[in-house]
Amino acid sequence: MSYKIAIDAGHGGKDPGAVANGLQEKNITLYIALEVAKILRAAGQYVILTRDTDRFIDLNSQRIPIADVSVSIHVNKSPSNISGKGKGLETWVSLFNQPTKSRELGQNIQDSILKHISFHNRGLKTQVNSQGNADLLYMLRKPKGIAVLVECGFIDSPIDSEILKSENNLKKIAQGIASGIIQYLVKEVIDVALEQWMIDGGRTALKYLEKQGLILNAPEWSKEEKLGSATPQYLTWMMLQRLDEKIEKKLK
Numbered sequence: 001m002s003y004k005i006a007i008d009a010g011h012g013g014k015d016p017g018a019v020a021n022g023l024q025e026k027n028i029t030l031y032i033a034l035e036v037a038k039i040l041r042a043a044g045q046y047v048i049l050t051r052d053t054d055r056f057i058d059l060n061s062q063r064i065p066i067a068d069v070s071v072s073i074h075v076n077k078s079p080s081n082i083s084g085k086g087k088g089l090e091t092w093v094s095l096f097n098q099p100t101k102s103r104e105l106g107q108n109i110q111d112s113i114l115k116h117i118s119f120h121n122r123g124l125k126t127q128v129n130s131q132g133n134a135d136l137l138y139m140l141r142k143p144k145g146i147a148v149l150v151e152c153g154f155i156d157s158p159i160d161s162e163i164l165k166s167e168n169n170l171k172k173i174a175q176g177i178a179s180g181i182i183q184y185l186v187k188e189v190i191d192v193a194l195e196q197w198m199i200d201g202g203r204t205a206l207k208y209l210e211k212q213g214l215i216l217n218a219p220e221w222s223k224e225e226k227l228g229s230a231t232p233q234y235l236t237w238m239m240l241q242r243l244d245e246k247i248e249k250k251l252k
């Protein structure tokens with residue numbers, strides 16, 4: 001399983017992004033992005049960083065390299081009339097650009113970060129432009145792959161800024177983002193395998209899972225004695241889990 005993943009550290013260079021409590025958004029987003037890239041690369045994924053230094057990039061094609069998945073990392077700030085009042089984690093998802101997949105990826109990332117850091121949960125967010133025909137945010141509207149944008153807390157919040165001051169916490173946020181992406185991608189692979197399973201009872205699905213690196217030696221897996229060992233049990237469990245989720249979604 002090797003996907004092309006674009007990781008975008010928001011702002012940079014002459015554009016510091018949100019500033020408060022001695023922190024600058026551009027530095028936080030860069031730190032998290034570099035950590036996310038490190039983890040995903042160690043997990044065998046192909047990562048493109050839109051920037052890996054403190055430099056300015058406009059909202060142009062450099063922000064949206066060709067990729068399967070695009071995750072833009074930001075930090076929030078409350079409007080000045082309610083300065084310091086907002087707090088928590090929110091993930092922006094697309095209403096127009098592969099919306100179902102964007103929502104699913106966004107939910108995975110949101111849930112996964114919350115497992116690592118006790119941010120207030122603001123949930124998923126969406127916003128259309130004034131014409132009502134596209135997402136307001138460039139980093140949801142323009143990427144070629146499945147797009148989400150994460151707002152990792154409020155820089156002006158007394159609670160969140162304490163979280164964001166610790167490099168250890170930024171590493172945990174990065175771990176959350178990376179795990180959320182990987183979980184989503186594994187689900188995608190499993191969905192394809194589940195569909196194939198219906199056709200010929202596993203032969204094609206097993207070959208596919210082998211090609212994706214989730215199992216080794218597909219022909220052996222088809223033999224009954226092998227199906228008792230630990231890894232296929234785990235895989236079977238994941239597939240059942242996924243089937244369950246899909247049925248539940250249909251019932252809603």
Ligand SMILES: [Zn+2]
Nearest residue numbers: 010017074075
């Ligand atoms: Zn920002």
